[in-house]
Every structure is written in structure tokens, then in C-alpha cells.
Amino acid sequence: MLKYQESLPLKLLKAREATMNFFRPVLQEISLTEQQWRIIRALAQHQELESKQLADLCCILSPSLTGIINRLEQQDYIQRRRSAEDQRRVLISLTDKAQTMFEQVTPLLEDRYREITEQFTQENLDQLSELLNKLSALKPESKKTECES
Secondary structure (H helix, E strand, O other): OOOHHHOHHHHHHHHHHHHHHHHHHHHHHOOOOHHHHHHHHHHHHHOEEOHHHHHHHHOOOHHHHHHHHHHHHHOOOEEEEEOOOOOOOEEEEEOHHHHHHHHHHHHHHHHHHHHHHHHHOHHHHHHHHHHHHHHHHOOOOOOOOOOOO
16 A cells, blocks of 8 residues: 555645635635535536536535535525426526626636646646546446356
8 A cells, every 4th residue: 555645535635725725815705615616616607507417517415515505595696496497497597796706706716827827837737637637537447246257
């Protein structure tokens, strides 16, 4: 087994923390959690999504998403509506208040991305992005049961 410090999950967590240290101060200024921002960002790009789609896009478990959605709705950042085609479907979208906030905050976060790029280089970011996409696509091999052997 690898040494503790060489563990891939640990290295990924450390890299995530280093990255989020650039963005957290901006999110704290607008009183949003990282998860709330991911939801707002996803909705800004996709306009309207169902809860399941949002959970998948934002890497948030459905039970956790429910509470986050409720808080964002209380803050008047999101709204829900029933689909006209299928009343069982509930669609979630940004309010005008959230859209305005998103447009104001985006340049601040883009500045943080520039800061990361200056320290890490665009070439390294592109390479890292490609490698992370490959890593994210991995699936564990299914283990054969005794019946299949």
C-alpha cells in the first residue's frame, strides 16, 4: 500500500482545498456555501433543471440537495414550477435576484481563475483538466461472483 501522503484521494482533497481557497472568500462575502454556488452556477448555464439533474451536475446527494434547495428558495435565489407537460415534474430555475447576483459575482470569480492560471499556467490547467476527466470516467471492474466463475 502507498504511504499515506501518496494516497490519491488525499492528494485530490488537498488539491481541492488549495483551489477552493481562491474562491471561498468571494462566496463568504455573498453568504453562499460552495454547494449553493454550484447549484446557482448550474442553473445559470442550464436555465431550468429537475432535482435529479441538479444533483448529478453538482455532485450533491439528493437528500442533501433538498435542504440546500429549500434554503436557496427562502433566500429568493431559486424558484420551482410544475412542468406544463408533466405535472409530476418540478423544474427549478434562478430568480431575477439570483441572476443579478450571478452576473455581479462572476467577474470576481473569473479574477480568481486568472490568479490560479498565473500561478499554475494554462498549459498545466489544460493538462490537469484532461487527466481529471479521464480519472472521473473510470469505473471499477465488476467482481465476478462464484456463480460466474
